[in-house]
Amino acid sequence: MPSQIATPTFGEETSFDIVAQRLAKADAGRLSKTLISAVAHLHQLVREMRPTPAEWRGIVAFLTEVGHASDDKRQEWVLLSDLLGVSALVEEINARRPRGATPNTVRGPFYRADAPRLPNGANISLDAAGERLTVRGKVLDLDGKPVAGAVVETWQANDKGFYENQQPDLQPEFNLRGVFTTDAGGAFTYAAVKPAGYTVPDDGPVGRLLRLVGCPLRRPAHLHFVVNAEGFETITTHVFDRTDAELHEDPLFGVRPELLGDIRHETCKGGKIAWGLDFTFVMVRARPGRRTA
Structure with a gap:
């Protein structure tokens, strides 16, 4: 039966x-x-x-290709999440902060957790390629008091728009990356180069897909930061060049008014003209039961 x-x-x-x-x-x-x-x-x-069975197999093949394109140097899955706005949405849900605090943005696919710790004033441009940029930062709490001992990670693209881990044969390892600690006044400083905007990687499956549907892939010039301090929520954010023409269509949806920085000409020793950026990060004290990173 x-x-x-x-x-x-x-x-x-x-x-x-x-x-x-x-x-x-x-x-x-x-x-x-x-x-x-x-x-x-x-x-x-x-x-x-x-979808037809053939179309569904094509979707599965695309996802498989995304996996094959990901390794310890490049994260194609992160890129897919970023370009579809999912990473930005997760940040918005989990990092809502009061007015005056620095907002979170996506970390992006080029972050490295093993960047070297450096003293304040160090130069993170290891190949000296590009126009010098002096970055002067401050980390404060919502009351305007300095946060001493905050750990500040930074990384950026070079003057051609490429990160060090995109060009392992052309750039020194850890080029334009560093980890700094704020002093008693909540300040840190370092030398870098003026970053260029760039097209997000379009040599892989994610970039090709977004090009096919006509999405903008050009990112405005920016610097990345992660700021950690005991008792505070971690800040993961960008600082964008206020003058960049692509600000209005950042494909990673990261631009916020609070994150626009003024990269200005300034005179260095010997009368040489370079660039300078001053920016203040405002941290929020961690709340009980709320994740800080």
Whole structure:
């Protein structure tokens, strides 16, 4: 005698219910709920778009290619999340701060956690290529008091718009990267080069996809920072060149009025003209039960 099927037969109208019931049985808490929600949206998308088997295999092939393009030097998955606005949305949800505090932005795919610690005043331009930029920063709390001992990580593209880990054969390792500590007055300073804007990597599957649909891929010139201090929420952010023409269509959705910096001409020793940037980061004290990074 054939066995009796107690559950509905899998079909277009029942697909989500059947998969959701199976996932709910696992009862893995937030993970199960997240998977069930993802399945609901995915099945709804498939019903709306009605892809052919060949089109779906193409989607799977694209995701596979994204994985193959990711390694310890390049994170194509992070790039995909960034360019679809998902990374920016996660930051907005998790890092809402009071007026006057420095907002978070996406960290981006070129961050390295192993950048060297350097003394204040050090030069992070290891190849001396480009126009000199002196960065002078301050880290304050919401009351305007200095945050001493804050750890400030910074990294940036060079004057051609490339990060060190994009050009391992052309730039010295850790070029334009460094980790500094604020002094008793909450200040730090270092020398770099004036960064150039750049097109996000379009030699991989993510860039090719976004080009096909006509999305802007040119990022305005900027510097990256992560600021950590005990008892405060971690700041992960950009500082953008206020004069850059691409500010209005940053493909990573990172531009905020509070993050616009004035990169100005200034005279160095010997009368040489270079660039200078002064910027103040404002930290918020960590709240109980809230993640700080």
